[in-house]
Amino acid sequence: MSLFLFLSQLLNGLLDGFYYLLIAIGLSLIFSLGGIVNLAHGAFFAIGAYLAIAISPYTGFFGAVILVPLIVAGLGMVTERLLFTRFYRADPLYSLLLTFGLAMVVEQSLRWAFGSAPLAYSIPDVLRGQVFLGDFIYSRYRIFLIVVAIAAVAGLWFLLNRTAFGRIVRAGIQNPDILAAMGISLRPYLSAVAGIAIGLAGLAGVLMAPIVPVHPAMGAEVLTAAFVVVVIGGLGSFWGVVLAALLVGLVKGLVIAIGLPSWSLAAIYLLMFLVLMLRPRGLMGERILRFE
Amino acid sequence: MSLVSKFNRRGFLRSSGVFAVGALAAPTILRAQDGPIVLGHLTPRTGFLGPLGEYAVMAVDLAVEEVNAAGGIDGRELRVLKEDSVNPQTASTKAERMIERDGVAAIIGEISSASALTIAQTAERAKKLFINTGANSDALRGADCKRHMFHVETQNVMYVNAEGQHLLQSGLVEGKSWYLLTADYAFGHDLSAGAKAFLERHGGKLAGEDLIPTDATDFSSFMLKIREAKPDLVALNLAGTQITSFFKQYGEFGLDFPLGGFGFDTAMAWAAGVENFKGTWPSVWNHLIQTEKSQAFTKTFMDKYGKPPENQAWGDYMAIQIMAQAIRATKGTDTAAIIEYFESADAKFDMMKTRQGYFHPETHQLLQEIYAITALPPAEAKNEWDIFTTAGPLPAADQPLETLIADAVGGTCSFGS
Known part of the structure; x- marks a missing residue:
């Protein structure tokens, strides 16, 4: 294999990391703030993809890219208000059961509403075609996808680190009791964070719908990889998740580049295993008293 | 309890x-x-x-x-x-x-x-x-x-023989190179062995092959490898939703090497959509058979x-x-x-x-007879289902049905006592 192809595979792997990022960062936020492991996060990803197919005949693809995350975020806030709130202080096992059940309900509902066969959905004509960076070829659509993903993640970083909203959320992650003692109610922030996190999963759904098969179980497929990213990155750390997503992509690319594609999925679990051996809190995980 | x-x-x-x-x-x-x-x-x-x-x-x-x-x-x-x-x-x-x-x-x-x-x-x-x-x-x-x-x-061998006939007629076998993508489980391995045996019998060569995990959805790395290998034909031994992922991303990366393959189900073409579905494929039966x-x-x-x-x-x-x-x-x-x-x-x-x-x-x-179907250009498709045309039955009417199972790989069958 040529050096060029080897480098292309590494770069491609790195770029792949951005898809994981959109899902993983929301997963990490919901867990860090409320202590809920949202096994239904993938289900919202699937809802995003199906909604894109349902509404794009009326709104066009770009309309769907803007509207679907908002709708899914709304669903996320409703879910948070009706379901998550009851489990913030409970044993994490209960919220695991809850979200696992929710994921199944959503998957079956999608199957019931749209059928089990995958639905067709294509890249909009404007974004068809390839981009050449020197000799490296890349799909124009994926460049668009990565730009949107980076913008969304950068927006989230700004929100968390440069606004009053973010300060309270970060304080809530570290110590909700002190926050309450200071007279700040965390409830509206929990709803907002669930909305943002789940909205990002919806965004990932719209963006992936043109390039992967859209079928009811698609959520379960992305969820496992996203969990691996969160675990590797470490809880409560924004940059940890970003770093982990890119690392997971890079490792996948590397395994394929050295000619072992059938190992590409196993490799990310090996990576997780290694990281947990060396750094049990993940790469950049913070020490959060509640979870120790 | x-x-x-x-x-x-x-x-x-x-x-x-x-x-x-x-x-x-x-x-x-x-x-x-x-x-x-x-x-x-x-x-x-x-x-x-x-x-x-x-x-x-x-x-x-x-x-x-x-x-x-x-x-x-x-x-x-x-x-x-x-x-x-x-x-x-x-x-x-x-x-x-x-x-x-x-x-x-x-x-x-x-x-x-x-x-x-x-x-x-x-x-x-x-x-x-x-x-x-x-x-x-x-x-x-x-x-x-x-x-x-x-x-x-x-x-599998029936598909290999039927699709193989089509590829021979299209001049895509002798002296040509194939890139195989193979589903990494029993079905794919078996099909890959059959396809490679066919290729060797008819004087073609292998440009490359990748084994793909059954739950893989991202094919971008394989698109880069295929592009580098410049094969005369990309032949798929994939199954289920893998086929849909492949079609969608092959279109996305704009590769235009001829496509064909030995594993195929109509639902996967429907799921890829008329813009992405290309090539000629074997079909055990389809709804357009007259x-x-x-x-x-x-x-x-x-x-x-x-x-x-x-x-x-x-x-x-x-x-x-x-x-x-x-x-x-x-x-x-x-x-x-x-x-x-x-x-x-x-x-x-x-x-x-x-x-x-x-x-x-x-x-x-x-x-039984089998068929070959060919993707229609998007402009010619009448609706989301009729996105291909189907050829007449194989083997030809003067050939016995047994010709389809000639050269099967996978060992000899013995029912014992």
């Missing part, structure tokens, strides 16, 4: 079901021949083959409805127990339960070659029939063949489900019809009698095609 958790909903249904069946069966127990005929149906309904399994289930429901509406099989009602086969281990457990507990006369179904093997082993031990409707691996008709297993689904029977089946299915039947729907529908015909011919559900019937020269089946089909006695493969 508490009493409550022991006595769950399933347990309750099971025990009340036993009572109900007992009560109903009591007056007729001496005339057991008149009771319903019960068949078991196992097929994957989740995972990467799940979308195909769903079509199988729809077709079974339709077939049972039709058989019973026409007065059952020799006056006996037909019942089919349907379950998700999930994976090879679960498939064999469920098969065992259907045979031991539910007393099914035969098991029908499956798509995964790996699960088909475990079901066949269970059925063989219990001396019950297993009619395979979706697993293609040659090994199931070769080294792993079983006396009690019959195959309605075509086997025979009276095929068109009638397509219409009934469309009326009931609002979409045309997929080839997997056809396979499971045919299996029910074939079992019904065998039970009528042998006047019962005796396994030995049905095997004898299937192996005899009288057993001919209307496969909704031009020629009748029959089981090859040495491998239990149902010999």
Whole structure:
């Protein structure tokens, strides 16, 4: 294999990391703030993809890219208000059961509403075609996808680190009791964070719908990889998740580049295993008293 | 464990079901021949083959409805127990339960070659029939063949020979290089061996091959490798939703090497959409075949489900019809009698095609015509279903059906004693 192809595979792997990022960062936020492991996060990803197919005949693809995350975020806030709130202080096992059940309900509902066969959905004509960076070829659509993903993640970083909203959320992650003692109610922030996190999963759904098969179980497929990213990155750390997503992509690319594609999925679990051996809190995980 | 958790909903249904069946069966127990005929149906309904399994289930429901509406099989009602086969281990457990507990006369179904093997082993031990409707691996008709297993689904070599004919005619074999993408499990490995043997026989060479995990959805790295290898043909030995992912991303990366392949299901072309579906593919059956029977089946299915039947729907529908015909011919559900019937020269089946089909006695493969379909350019597609055209049946009318299974890989079949 040529050096060029080897480098292309590494770069491609790195770029792949951005898809994981959109899902993983929301997963990490919901867990860090409320202590809920949202096994239904993938289900919202699937809802995003199906909604894109349902509404794009009326709104066009770009309309769907803007509207679907908002709708899914709304669903996320409703879910948070009706379901998550009851489990913030409970044993994490209960919220695991809850979200696992929710994921199944959503998957079956999608199957019931749209059928089990995958639905067709294509890249909009404007974004068809390839981009050449020197000799490296890349799909124009994926460049668009990565730009949107980076913008969304950068927006989230700004929100968390440069606004009053973010300060309270970060304080809530570290110590909700002190926050309450200071007279700040965390409830509206929990709803907002669930909305943002789940909205990002919806965004990932719209963006992936043109390039992967859209079928009811698609959520379960992305969820496992996203969990691996969160675990590797470490809880409560924004940059940890970003770093982990890119690392997971890079490792996948590397395994394929050295000619072992059938190992590409196993490799990310090996990576997780290694990281947990060396750094049990993940790469950049913070020490959060509640979870120790 | 508490009493409550022991006595769950399933347990309750099971025990009340036993009572109900007992009560109903009591007056007729001496005339057991008149009771319903019960068949078991196992097929994957989740995972990467799940979308195909769903079509199988729809077709079974339709077939049972039709058989019973026409007065059952020799006056006996037909019942089919349907379950998700999930994976090879679960498939064999469920098969065992259907045979031991539910007393099914035969098991029908499956798509995964790996699960088909475990079901066949269970059925063989219990001396019950297993009619395979979706697993293609040659090994199931070769080294792993079983006396009690019959195959309605075509086997890999039939696809290799049919698609191979097309590729030979298009000048894509001799002196040409192929890049293979292969599903990393029994079916893909088997198909890859067949494809490589064909390529070697006809003087082509391999540009590269990748084994792809069954749940992989991102093919971008393979697109880069294919582009670097510059093959004359990209040939797919993929299965299920892998095929859809490939089509979508091949279009996305704008590669235009000729496409073809040996594993194919219509649903995956529909899921890729007319913009992304390209190339010529083998097809065991499709809804555009212009025979009276095929068109009638397509219409009934469309009326009931609002979409045309997929080839997997056809396979499971045919299996029910074939079992019904065998039970009528042998006047019962005796396994030995049905095997004898299937192996005899009288057993001919209307496969909704031009020629009748029959089981090859040495491998239990149902010999039948197959087709090649070619993707239409997007502008010519009339709707989301009719996105390809279908060629006439293969082999040509003057060739025996046996030519399709020549050069099978996967070992020699021996049914033992």
